[in-house]
Amino acid sequence: MFAAEIYRQRRLNLVRQLKGGIVLLLGNVASPFNAADNCYRFRQDSSFLYFCGLDQPGLAVILDVDSGRETLFGRRQNLDDLIWSGPQVTLQERAEKAGIARSTELSELCEILSTAVAGKREVHYLPNCRAENKIILGDLFGRSPDVISQGVSPELIKATVALRSIKSAEELTQLDEAADLGYQLHTTAMRMAQPGRYEWEIAGELEAVAARAGRMLSFPPIVTVHGEILHNHDRNSQLQQGDLLLVDAGVESTLHYASDHTRTSPVGGRFSPRQKDIYQVVLATMECARELIRPGMTYLDVHLAACRTLVEGLQSLGLMHGDAEKAVVAGAHALFMPHGLGHQLGLDVHDMESLGEDFVGYDDNIRRSSQFGLSSLRLGRELQKGFVLTVEPGIYFIPALIAQWQDEGRHADYINYAKLEKYLNFGGIRLEDDIVVTISGNRLLGRPLPLQIAAVENTLNLVDKNGQDYS
Known part of the structure; x- marks a missing residue:
């Protein structure tokens, strides 16, 4: 990863270009090719990498454009994970590597998005080519994966393109x-x-x-x-x-x-x-x-x-x-x-x-x-x-x-x-x-x-x- 400050500044530059609401940055999940525990080599979503740098599956970030609050969502390690995969850094440690102050369980993400939608707040998210992520987005917003792309944010797309096009x-x-x-x-x-x-x-x-x-x-x-x-x-x-x-x-x-x-x-x-x-x-x-x-x-x-x-x-x-x-x-x-x-x-x-x-x-x-x-x-x-x-x-x-x-x-x-x-x-x-x-x-x-x-x-x-x- 780059230094945490680089990712923090990128996210700050992003939200400055948006008028309000919240931004959902969704990372990729592990993708099995013939069994749940037998997965293709993991490749993180590129925009998630650009803004957060975290190269692990099953993560998401919410950026509150109005308050400036940032939260990393993921699943905390349990005993089975420890046995099969060995000790991992904690979810909060991952957040700190990306310059994000707060972390919490992925299970809370749906409630936060539901509250935002109920409050008529704009929820910005990017297009995603992964079928798994379309399903996840559909579940989060209560919509069919077939139509979830209709809700993507042109404002967020343009802001992301403007930032990612100029290489540091x-x-x-x-x-x-x-x-x-x-x-x-x-x-x-x-x-x-x-x-x-x-x-x-x-x-x-x-x-x-x-x-x-x-x-x-x-x-x-x-x-x-x-x-x-x-x-x-x-x-x-x-x-x-x-x-x-x-x-x-x-x-x-x-x-x-x-x-x-x-x-x-x-x-x-x-x-x-x-x-x-x-x-x-x-x-x-x-x-x-x-x-x-x-x-x-x-x-x-x-x-x-x-x-x-x-x-x-x-x-x-x-x-x-x-x-x-x-x-x-x-x-x-x-x-x-x-x-x-x-x-x-x-x-x-x-x-x-x-x-x-x-x-x-x-x-x-x-x-x-x-x-x-x-x-x-x-x-x-x-x-x-x-x-x-x-x-x-x-x-x-x-x-x-x-x-x-x-x-x-x-x-x-x-x-x-x-x-x-x-x-x-x-x-x-x-x-x-x-x-x-x-x-x-x-x-x-x-x-x-x-x-x-x-x-x-x-x-x-x-x-x-x-x-x-x-x-």
Whole structure:
């Protein structure tokens, strides 16, 4: 945990943005996968972590906006707990670690909320993606879990997003820590990109890298030779010489801050000339974005500028033609990159996504587009110092999408469908780094991963055909 004063100040900053009522911060509960005592690895709710720092199941906090009173709710340890789990710190000791003066039994929570509702006081709570927590909220408020999301507080969401979007120095230290271990994650995957390996072997080793460091992955990793499938979690393919291996993976810091990197590597150690051509276009697109990211720029404008660079690169290869600016305005580039340039990063890999992407990535000035491809841009708003975000351009050759657009004659003024026939089995290339917006630009988080073609190939070729690592 950070110092108690950090959490106390965060909660104070939160309630100052609210007009009145009480705030319910609900932590996660243990989730069994085949028996009550046999649970998945626990992961605390990220907003609860941000405001309270307590990383144990079955906790809740009430903040009284009007009186300033704070209370931690939980279950006190009994003899059975002591026998099976050993001595634990007391509930009051947990409260004090978070800078909360008072603690009491979880059983009192329902009565307090009922009293507040009966007194017509506003009860603020956040959206929750966990089914168990929806049931708990439903029980607390006497409503069906199916409709409990209708009572969430937009006021609390906006206040939470405003605070969590700006990362403090302590948070940046955690994010650098996560990115440093991300370096080990991805260089391990690169060195395993050898013919005969299976995708699941590499994915398993990524889990092991995190586990050996006492950490957990920040999301289920994408490890695939079918990079044209954007979120491909099938890991049954055996790597062949000449394949491209796309690995999109991240790991958490000790306090659960996330990394999120992507690298695409040539199986066997060398890119083909055609693979190099596409890789260089993706790299140039990333470099364009990095040059533009600074306070005051909107990420929408950065995305569009990066897409123009992507189009110009594809034009140089004969895959697109016409006016690059008009092609981007029309959305023709989305055939090759049907997703956004990046998203915020923090305690969640898609930071605060459960609170609602439009609350996090957009505002009254920048609205989400409905255009194919651009509608998938998770972050469009104006950037501020302290924002942490990903930069992740890609080029994908998706046969079904190409066939549909070609049949419809879509964007034929900009796309060379005849030449695309030779790329239908290419796959996809994505590159992704994590950065923080600084006062005058941006900086990379953590140790830089191999990115240039020569650096990637050199990393892969530290391993011989027998798997011996010469690093």
